[in-house]
Amino acid sequence: MLRPILATLTRHRLTVLLLVLQVAFTCAIVCNVAFMIVQRTALMRLPSGLAEDELVAIESIDLAEPGQPLARHEADLAALRAIPGVSAAAAVDALPFGRGEWGNGIATAPGGEAMLTAAAFDGTPGERAALGLKLVEGRDFLPGEYLPLDSAHGWSGIDRVPAAIVTRALAARLFPGQGALGRTVYPGDGPVRIVGVVEHLLRPRPRERDGNEYAMLFPMLPDDAQVIYVLRTAPAQRERVLARAAEVLAALDHDRILRRPTTFAQMREAYFRRDRTMIGLLLAAAGGLLLVTALGIAGLASFWVQQRRRTIGVRRALGATRGDILRYFQAENFLIVGFGIALGAVLCYALNALLMLHYELPRLPPPYLPAGAALLWLLGQGAVLGPALRAAAVPPVAAIRDGAR
Amino acid sequence: MFAYYLELALRSLTRSRALTALMVLAIGLGIGASMTMLTVLHVMSGDPLPGRSGSLYVPLLDARPLGHGRRAEAPPNGDLAWPDALALLRARRAARQAAMAGGGAPVRPPQGARLPFFESGRYVTADFFPMFGAPFRAGAGWSAQDDDARARVVVLNAGLAARLFGDAPALGRSVRLKNTDFRVVGVLDDWHPQPLFYAPVDESVFGRADQFFLPLQTALDLKMDFQGRLSCWGSEGDQRGSGQCAWLQFWVQLDGPAQAGAYRRFLQDYLGEQRAHGRFPRPQAAALYGLMDWLDLQGAVPGDLRLQLWLALGFLFVCMVNIVALLLAKFLRRSGEISVRRALGARRRDIFLQFGVESAVVGLAGGALGLALAELGLWSVRQRPDGYAQLARMDPSMLLATFALAVGASVLAGLLPSWRACRVAPALQLKTP
Structure with a gap:
């Protein structure tokens, strides 16, 4: 069966070559595109560690001069907690998917060189509980551990803060296999004891492949004029609570700017908007490629069927069944797509190497290529089925009736 | 046929x-x-400043410590520490030079009835306007003497001027930013080059515009709010005035390759001088990037x-x-x-x-x-x-x-x-x- 197919294909060398080329490029691009889609989706699904469905946030900028931020935050929080439906509230300086990120180099010895940069989250007492961060080891901060962030003097609270809660990922990176609880780290000038470990907490601006959870909570009170209030409530109450919070804050003190009222879900949505666009485009590109390739295969196959009507008729007259003709075209297609995939495998990894070089994409894991190959074979078989069935329907009499066209 | x-x-x-x-x-x-x-x-x-981009340069002096791992690999972003920016400003070795940093401030409209709002702007030094050819609708920028005197003057972009004063002339009026009154000395003609090349190049370098401009030293003195990157090392803490915190963008105008060459040598000499004092531990030489090369290097697209x-x-x-x-x-x-x-x-x-x-x-x-x-x-x-x-x-x-x-x-x-x-x-x- 193989010999006559190969013989036929060598008569259409150029056309076959072009088809092989098309399948190869489609295979290479689709495999890499699929991988990129999976990567992006994984990034978008990173757990923030927060009770995302229950949180809303609003930013407040105090205009009073001279400001008394600590007292103001306390008064604001008391009023916010009194809103019906609010189960917890905290004043914080950063949130995952928020605007600013404050990172500190973390050393494990005094005066030592920083091993990595960890994002800092500072907030009023109860921040961890309000955000819904799950403590897996140790304890929450004690009331006596809190001190002002001292943002007016270069955020120097970091040099005096006694305690910190780290993420599990950060603990594992700083103290591999040893347990981080009770250990001392140096994010500023002074020693900071790790008193607790939370399961997850995403950096404000996650992007890279690792280090997205290098984050620390500090018992430091935001004391800038600008602060974010986070409120926790039932998912169904979020919009109402957010609207009420703006009213309550404005009523409490006119002399301030309230901005960016948002639910946490909206923050996540906004942060990954570009990635969603990109995923859409990647999907469209992959779909378009597969469609064009399928139509190309079908188009060529129907040409060949028309061209070979007479020879098909001869074969049928000589005793070939409809099934034989059908299988002939299917086998021919399988072979062409097979060549394409073989070439495509090389191109696929070459393309991946290029992407690794320019776009920090990791190496393509092994399952993608076989899956892509299977998909293309299926696509080829699907595309060729129509023309092949038409070929099988050619009656033996075509051998003498039809011309060679 | x-x-x-x-x-x-x-x-x-x-x-x-x-x-x-x-x-x-x-x-x-x-x-x-x-x-x-x-x-x-x-x-x-595209060129954000056609006709001028050819003579605009960013000096690159990387003051960061040696470090290792990812921190060391991060490409230099051109940010300068305050003492270095001040030294380059005072040396006056380029045809024009300006240091700048992003900022934001609550703006109080003149009529008390309207609510205050938050606006983004930039803290710059005097040469900023003539160097970038910022088009003025009225008035002009300020002088180097104003810089030194910490003058309380402001240049508004057209958008903010219209928002504050409507169609009335803004020149000479007073604007309250945060807790200080500034006198309007100039109004720009809706100037927003795309990309905003002089700002730190990040994902929002396209589409935004600065609505006000204040003298950098005045802003520092008044402890106005700064926005944008601030990267510190060493043990001096996160202080704007520290030699161990990089946060300022610096641009120079150099007319012709001879001037550029001379400035490059000047930078290298400055680097050598500072190294003698134990600063700039990284071995890289000082560099000078043209505007378009800079945008390319920083990945503006x-x-x-x-x-x-x-x-x-x-x-x-x-x-x-x-x-x-x-x-x-x-x-x-x-x-x-x-x-x-x-x-x-x-x-x-x-x-x-x-x-x-x-x-x-x-x-x-x-x-x-x-x-x-x-x-x-x-x-x-x-x-x-x-x-x-x-x-x-x-x-x-x-x-x-x-x-x-x-x-x-x-x-x-x-x-x-x-x-x-x-x-x-x-x-x-x-x-x-």
Whole structure:
């Protein structure tokens, strides 16, 4: 069966070559595109560690001069907690998917060189509980551990803060296999004891492949004029609570700017908007490629069927069944797509190497290529089925009736 | 003869309508996608300051400690520490020089009834305006003496001026930013270069504009709020005045390569001097980047967009291969007809022309479709929430390029099949029934 197919294909060398080329490029691009889609989706699904469905946030900028931020935050929080439906509230300086990120180099010895940069989250007492961060080891901060962030003097609270809660990922990176609880780290000038470990907490601006959870909570009170209030409530109450919070804050003190009222879900949505666009485009590109390739295969196959009507008729007259003709075209297609995939495998990894070089994409894991190959074979078989069935329907009499066209 | 070939082509193309539609669609989609992305990248890689960009430079002095791992690998972003910026300002070795940093402030409208709002601006030194040729609608910038005297003056952009004072002249009026009154000395004529090249290059470098400009030293003195990167090391804490915190952008104007060379030597000397005092531990020499090189180096055009362009070009390539294969099969199916024409005296070039016309018709139809799809694609880009979105418009040069691409693609696609068709031998084909 193989010999006559190969013989036929060598008569259409150029056309076959072009088809092989098309399948190869489609295979290479689709495999890499699929991988990129999976990567992006994984990034978008990173757990923030927060009770995302229950949180809303609003930013407040105090205009009073001279400001008394600590007292103001306390008064604001008391009023916010009194809103019906609010189960917890905290004043914080950063949130995952928020605007600013404050990172500190973390050393494990005094005066030592920083091993990595960890994002800092500072907030009023109860921040961890309000955000819904799950403590897996140790304890929450004690009331006596809190001190002002001292943002007016270069955020120097970091040099005096006694305690910190780290993420599990950060603990594992700083103290591999040893347990981080009770250990001392140096994010500023002074020693900071790790008193607790939370399961997850995403950096404000996650992007890279690792280090997205290098984050620390500090018992430091935001004391800038600008602060974010986070409120926790039932998912169904979020919009109402957010609207009420703006009213309550404005009523409490006119002399301030309230901005960016948002639910946490909206923050996540906004942060990954570009990635969603990109995923859409990647999907469209992959779909378009597969469609064009399928139509190309079908188009060529129907040409060949028309061209070979007479020879098909001869074969049928000589005793070939409809099934034989059908299988002939299917086998021919399988072979062409097979060549394409073989070439495509090389191109696929070459393309991946290029992407690794320019776009920090990791190496393509092994399952993608076989899956892509299977998909293309299926696509080829699907595309060729129509023309092949038409070929099988050619009656033996075509051998003498039809011309060679 | 040409009209006859055209008629033949149309007849042949209408005979297999589905196939023709497929080919036109494929080439249209490929060209549409490619031109959309090419246009987006073209407008984004444009010169934000035509005519001036050639003499604007960023000095690169990397004061960060040696470090290791990812921190050390992070490319330098050009930010300077305050003492270095001050030293370069005072040295006055360039034709013009300015240090700047992003900032934001609550603005109180003059009539008490309206609510205060938050606005982004920039803290700059005197040369900023003449160096970048910022167009003034009224007034002018401030002087170096104002800088030194920590003058409380402000330059407004048109947007903020209109928001505060409506149609009334803003010049000489007073604006309250945060807790200080500033006198308006100049109003800019809605100036927002794209990208905002002088700002730190990050994902929001397109689409934003500064609404006010204050003297840098005044802002530092009054402890106004700064925005943007602040990267510190060492043990002095996160202080704006520290030599261990980089946060200022610095630009110089150098007219001609001689000045640039001299400035480069000056920077290297400064680096050597500072190294003698134990600063600048990294071994790299001082560098000077032109504006366009700087935007390129800092990756002003997002990587995602480049990826989208490559994706579109890859798609176009596959579409092209597809069309070549289909045209080839289609033309060779007519070998009988070709050999008859050849036997009747048609030259190879006639056959080539005949089939060339047919592929050109497909290409032109595809190109027209591609142009429509590119407009649609650009429209969809404009719906994106990104800052560059509004830039995504076809300009005459890109329109021409689209046509060139469409014609080039169709000629290229038709070349091989037509060549193969015209090589069909007359006698051999006549023998087969």
